Amino acid sequence: MQFCRKVNGKMDKHLFLLGFMGAGKTYLGQQLAEQQGLPFYDLDQMIENQWGKSISALFEQMGEASFRQLEADALRRLAGLPVGIVAVGGGTPCFGDNMAWMNAQGITVYLKMPVSVLLARLKSETAQRPLLKGRVGDALETFVHQLLATRSVYYEQAALVVSGDNLLKQILFKL
Numbered sequence: 001m002q003f004c005r006k007v008n009g010k011m012d013k014h015l016f017l018l019g020f021m022g023a024g025k026t027y028l029g030q031q032l033a034e035q036q037g038l039p040f041y042d043l044d045q046m047i048e049n050q051w052g053k054s055i056s057a058l059f060e061q062m063g064e065a066s067f068r069q070l071e072a073d074a075l076r077r078l079a080g081l082p083v084g085i086v087a088v089g090g091g092t093p094c095f096g097d098n099m100a101w102m103n104a105q106g107i108t109v110y111l112k113m114p115v116s117v118l119l120a121r122l123k124s125e126t127a128q129r130p131l132l133k134g135r136v137g138d139a140l141e142t143f144v145h146q147l148l149a150t151r152s153v154y155y156e157q158a159a160l161v162v163s164g165d166n167l168l169k170q171i172l173f174k175l
Contacts, residue, residue, distance in 0.1 A: 011036065011175065014078060014106035016086045018093050018155060020148050021129055022121035023111040024167070025087035031168055032085045039084035043092060047074050055089070059130035068095040079105060091131075093154040103159065109171055110158035118144055 015032070017025040026042050033040035044055050047070060051058055059067045071092055078086060086106075093099040093108075102108050119141055126132040126140065135143050155161075162170040 011038065011083055011107075014041075014083055014086050014102075015171075015175070016088055016102045016106050016108045017111060018088050018102075018108060018158060019090065019111035019113065020118055020144075020151060020155075021090040021132070022118045022125070023090070023113045024121075025111060028111065028167055028171075029085045029087040032171065035168070035172070036085070039082055041078060041081065041084050041086045043071065043074055043078075043086065043088045046077075047071065050074070054128075056128060056130050056133075072096050072098055075101065090151070093157070094151050099154050099157050103157065107160065107175070108158035109160040109162060110155040111167060112155070112161055112163035114163075115141070115144055115148060118148070 017029050017032075019025055029042065030040050032038075047058065048054055051070075053061075055067075058070065062070065068091065071089060072095065075088065075092060075098055083106075088098075088102070093102065099108070122129070122132060122144065123136070123140060126135055131147070132140065132143070160171065160174050162174075164170075
């Protein structure tokens with residue numbers, strides 16, 4: 001099944017990579033953009049560049065509700081940029097109408113990772129991730145399980161769901 005037309009060999013819509021923290025959205029997005037000769041947009045990086053502060057600092061200063069509005073505004077600005085590969089924050093699809101907007105504007109791909117993989121990647125990054133600060137061991141595992149269960153409802157609305165090995169090949173095959 002093909003999800004996008006190709007114009008001059010390139011995709012005609014943004015491709016949005018979504019998934020939980022630590023799923024590999026930025027890493028895979030950079031690889032995919034390079035392979036496809038498209039720009040790569042990291043929504044968190046765009047926000048940090050605009051505001052001159054880290055996501056952690058913005059989240060802490062603004063609170064989650066205000067940060068999510070800022071995030072939604074940044075997401076909408078992508079409509080004016082050349083078609084590319086977009087890595088969105090783990091919570092982006094779960095607020096307002098962001099998931100519906102991404103599905104209408106491009107192709108959404110959920111990078112579905114087992115909790116064990118997410119925990120292995122996240123346990124050394126809790127200080128940099130606002131929702132994980134101060135969580136270690138069992139508290140981190142319980143939190144990840146609970147938050148993933150809540151967010152999966154949104155993630156599963158993606159046009160494509162990929163998991164396991166060779167995610168890049170899976171995405172390219174389905175595009």
